[in-house]
Amino acid sequence: MSVEIVIEDAAWQAAGGLETLIMQVVEAGLKQLPAPREGEAVILLTGDDTVQALNARFRGKDQATNVLSFPAPEREGYPGDVALAYGVCAREAEAAGKALTHHAAHLALHGVLHLNGFDHQEDAAAREMESLETAVLARFGIADPYAAIEGP
Numbered sequence: 001m002s003v004e005i006v007i008e009d010a011a012w013q014a015a016g017g018l019e020t021l022i023m024q025v026v027e028a029g030l031k032q033l034p035a036p037r038e039g040e041a042v043i044l045l046t047g048d049d050t051v052q053a054l055n056a057r058f059r060g061k062d063q064a065t066n067v068l069s070f071p072a073p074e075r076e077g078y079p080g081d082v083a084l085a086y087g088v089c090a091r092e093a094e095a096a097g098k099a100l101t102h103h104a105a106h107l108a109l110h111g112v113l114h115l116n117g118f119d120h121q122e123d124a125a126a127r128e129m130e131s132l133e134t135a136v137l138a139r140f141g142i143a144d145p146y147a148a149i150e151g152p
Helices: 010-014 018-031 048-059 086-096 100-115 123-138
Strands: 002-007 040-046 067-071 080-085
Touching (some): 002 018, 010 086, 018 040, 018 123, 040 048, 040 100, 048 080, 067 100, 080 086, 080 100, 100 123
Parallel strands (some): 002 040, 040 080
Antiparallel strands (some): 067 080
């Protein structure tokens, strides 16, 4: 499996080094999988309006969200697509005190794992997915995105 990054919303351009980090994190994650799907996935870095429209159309939820994954059926010959919403991601990163590049790299990896059959509907599956994400991100100096944030 390979990925192509498409920047649709120019706001993402300000996150220096983002494309490189996403590619490195996703490639490292895919190397951990015994049999990643074949073909090329697209990671679309877009705006809230586009993600809101996709979320409404395909999930019946008329709101923007941070990341959406669209796994393609096996017969299509490619893994599917992932979309990240700039505004949502930027607000979440700021609220959590994270670098936007780190947050977006995590969400891109999360989305690509969904394309490869991972989910977090059941506790055991969620632990497996989160463990893989956390281990891969740590290799790039990115803090555990699932660690509890301690308040004052």
